[in-house]
Amino acid sequence: MATVIESTKPAFRIPWETFLGFGLLLPSMLVFLVFYYAPAVFLAYISFFHWNIFASQSIFVGLSNFQILFKQPLFWQSLLNSLYYAAVMVPASTMISLGIALLLREGIRFKRGAIVRSMVFLPHVTPIVATSIIWIWLFDPQFGLLNAILGFFHLPQPGWLASTHWAMPAVMIYSLWHSIGLYTVLFLGALTTLPRSVLEAAQVDGAKKWYLFKRIILPLVSPVTFFVIVLATIDSLQSFSQIYTLTGGPHGGAGGPAFSTTTDSILIYETAFIYQHFSLASAMSLMLFLLILLLTLAQKWIADRFVFYR
Amino acid sequence: MDAVSFLGVSKNYGAQSVLCDINFSVAQGEFLVIVGPSGCGKSTILRMIAGLDHPTDGTILIGPSDAKHLSPGERNIGMVFQNYALYPHLSVYENLAFAMKAAHMPKARIQERVCKVAVLIQLQNMLKKKPGELSGGQKQRVALGRALVREPSIFLLDEPLSNLDAILREKMRVDLRQIHDQTQISTIYVTHDQVEAMTMADRILVMQKGEIHQIGTPEQIYAQPATLFVARFFGSPAMNTAQIILHQNENHWILSSPNHSQPISVDNSKMFNNRIHHEKHQMNVWLGFRPEAVHEGTGLGISLKVTVFQLEKLGARTHIHAKWGSDTFVYLLRHDDALPRIGDDVMISIPYCELHWFDQAQRRISLDRPVVAGNFQKLPVAVGNTWEA
Numbered sequence: 001m002a003t004v005i006e007s008t009k010p011a012f013r014i015p016w017e018t019f020l021g022f023g024l025l026l027p028s029m030l031v032f033l034v035f036y037y038a039p040a041v042f043l044a045y046i047s048f049f050h051w052n053i054f055a056s057q058s059i060f061v062g063l064s065n066f067q068i069l070f071k072q073p074l075f076w077q078s079l080l081n082s083l084y085y086a087a088v089m090v091p092a093s094t095m096i097s098l099g100i101a102l103l104l105r106e107g108i109r110f111k112r113g114a115i116v117r118s119m120v121f122l123p124h125v126t127p128i129v130a131t132s133i134i135w136i137w138l139f140d141p142q143f144g145l146l147n148a149i150l151g152f153f154h155l156p157q158p159g160w161l162a163s164t165h166w167a168m169p170a171v172m173i174y175s176l177w178h179s180i181g182l183y184t185v186l187f188l189g190a191l192t193t194l195p196r197s198v199l200e201a202a203q204v205d206g207a208k209k210w211y212l213f214k215r216i217i218l219p220l221v222s223p224v225t226f227f228v229i230v231l232a233t234i235d236s237l238q239s240f241s242q243i244y245t246l247t248g249g250p251h252g253g254a255g256g257p258a259f260s261t262t263t264d265s266i267l268i269y270e271t272a273f274i275y276q277h278f279s280l281a282s283a284m285s286l287m288l289f290l291l292i293l294l295l296t297l298a299q300k301w302i303a304d305r306f307v308f309y310r
Numbered sequence: 311m312d313a314v315s316f317l318g319v320s321k322n323y324g325a326q327s328v329l330c331d332i333n334f335s336v337a338q339g340e341f342l343v344i345v346g347p348s349g350c351g352k353s354t355i356l357r358m359i360a361g362l363d364h365p366t367d368g369t370i371l372i373g374p375s376d377a378k379h380l381s382p383g384e385r386n387i388g389m390v391f392q393n394y395a396l397y398p399h400l401s402v403y404e405n406l407a408f409a410m411k412a413a414h415m416p417k418a419r420i421q422e423r424v425c426k427v428a429v430l431i432q433l434q435n436m437l438k439k440k441p442g443e444l445s446g447g448q449k450q451r452v453a454l455g456r457a458l459v460r461e462p463s464i465f466l467l468d469e470p471l472s473n474l475d476a477i478l479r480e481k482m483r484v485d486l487r488q489i490h491d492q493t494q495i496s497t498i499y500v501t502h503d504q505v506e507a508m509t510m511a512d513r514i515l516v517m518q519k520g521e522i523h524q525i526g527t528p529e530q531i532y533a534q535p536a537t538l539f540v541a542r543f544f545g546s547p548a549m550n551t552a553q554i555i556l557h558q559n560e561n562h563w564i565l566s567s568p569n570h571s572q573p574i575s576v577d578n579s580k581m582f583n584n585r586i587h588h589e590k591h592q593m594n595v596w597l598g599f600r601p602e603a604v605h606e607g608t609g610l611g612i613s614l615k616v617t618v619f620q621l622e623k624l625g626a627r628t629h630i631h632a633k634w635g636s637d638t639f640v641y642l643l644r645h646d647d648a649l650p651r652i653g654d655d656v657m658i659s660i661p662y663c664e665l666h667w668f669d670q671a672q673r674r675i676s677l678d679r680p681v682v683a684g685n686f687q688k689l690p691v692a693v694g695n696t697w698e699a
Contacts, residue, residue, distance in 0.1 A: 195395065206412045207409075
């Protein structure tokens with residue numbers, strides 16, 4: 001009987017909608033292919049060469065780029081800087097944005113809530129380079145607003161961007177200011193979709209605020225928390241513009257005093273575009289990619305155990 | 311001492327009034343059902359008892375204390391939500407234990423209580439499952455168990471059976487009433503289903519548009535509805551109602567309808583004699599009678615000639631839909647009675663004692679006493695209730 005039904009349909013005929021669908025997808029697929037995947041593959045390719053812009057003069061050198069890399073103390077320091085930056089940025093931005101989202105959610109019923117929400121999101125849509133230049137002035141040890149405030153309270157006034165210890169924290173402060181808006185909006189979205197009756201049931205069950213947060217709200221927003229953590233990890237390991245602009249990029253020597261803010265991405269940029277060593281930079285990029293991949297997989301592994309999907 | 315009392319409670323959302331001057335109380339161990347159409351404010355009452363909403367005006371007493379100063383957790387209330395509101399990320403055991411863990415009760419005691427309740431709700435084998443793996447009826451029972459396990463002094467149920475199928479609903483109705491009889495916890499049960507109200511309640515509170523229409527036992531509500539709304543809301547099929555004009559003609563009364571040309575003489579002077587005051591020769595009233603009070607043929611009481619236009623055969627009985635002018639009436643015949651055919655003119659009669667009268671404002675009037683126009687009691691006119699203003 002089944003054959004009778006099948007025979008009414010010609011075999012292997014692809015409906016024209018399929019062609020139409022792929023046809024409509026083609027422009028965006030081409031953009032991705034040309035500007036995203038092809039360069040990525042090409043990058044992996046040139047990391048095995050002593051690359052010259054005149055491609056015919058490039059020499060295949062196998063893994064020696066990686067050998068050079070691993071013997072470079074600066075490479076290891078840049079990795080450490082990157083990890084330091086991520087280790088502070090990821091938990092800080094996740095916790096602060098969740099906190100702000102909880103506060104805003106309480107105030108969501110007020111008419112001015114919308115204004116506050118857009119004010120929190122606003123920094124995220126500003127251009128990084130432009131606001132970084134403004135923050136250079138805020139961080140200025142002598143004339144900056146930040147040290148003026150600290151001085152008013154008789155607190156120590158660090159040198160910020162000019163100090164080997166404080167350059168990185170300064171960059172972190174700016175990055176938090178810039179990135180928290182996005183995460184806050186993501187958390188707010190998750191909080192507003194929480195089933196109201198479940199929260200009310202917990203209230204009737206006598207859950208106080210902290211217990212309610214710990215046992216009900218946190219588990220229920222955990223998918224978004226996971227998403228934010230992954231996003232923040234990738235974002236912080238790839239951070240470039242603000243570090244470049246804040247720590248001397250416009251004057252030619254990005255990376256802070258004594259390489260204190262030379263993260264992996266800064267080192268890659270300098271190796272490639274200042275020292276013109278493209279293949280070495282490609283090898284570093286590949287290592288950064290592997291690092292991010294490993295971290296994300298580890299996070300996924302953890303998330304599968306702790307994230308609750310409704 | 312009453313378990314819960316509402317003293318002049320009102321609730322407004324902005325300019326919109328949801329509840330208006332609500333007064334009632336629930337006795338210890340009583341099963342009160344609040345019933346009314348959706349949007350009448352019955353859930354708001356429940357939420358105010360739970361402390362999830364707050365009255366704009368008036369006082370709510372929970373036991374002896376003013377509820378204003380009690381947080382939801384301090385009111386010792388067990389609440390079952392319409393959509394169950396189980397904690398989706400916790401197992402059944404953790405759902406049941408949640409309130410006691412929040413109160414830092416020792417683990418052994420939590421376990422003992424959870425196991426006891428699990429037996430009561432017949433979910434001993436499901437304790438490790440997550441709510442997502444349960445059926446609707448099982449979720450319902452977990453929600454019930456979660457409310458019971460705290461051994462609350464008040465038990466609140468917000469349309470708990472409306473998401474269940476018909477068979478399960480009937481079973482749960484019996485189970486719920488049984489649990490109440492075992493535990494003797496004061497229970498307030500909100501529903502829009504008059505059958506649930508009639509079958510489960512010690513007392514019923516009927517609401518519409520934020521006002522209480524009547525509070526009384528199921529028998530009182532059925533036999534002496536305080537308003538036309540209550541009369542139509544209870545009973546299936548619903549009470550027949552018609553607008554009637556009563557004329558006084560010499561010594562007897564004539565009953566006619568704006569929807570009907572043919573007047574009907576009311577022979578019975580017993581009924582109206584001296585009972586409608588004499589200065590008034592005409593009265594507009596609502597007449598109501600229950601389908602089950604109708605007899606075929608002429609007999610004692612009012613007799614009407616109606617035209618049958620539809621028959622609904624339900625096996626044991628048949629619902630006969632008939633027209634009287636442009637009013638439609640329903641009455642019942644047993645399956646072994648001779649059925650009329652569609653289009654037949656049939657005489658029906660209703661005994662005087664089965665007639666319900668309502669004034670133009672749709673409030674019950676008792677024709678035992680003279681009625682003076684414009685001098686009605688303020689709503690609620692609660693007939694035979696134990697409530698005191």
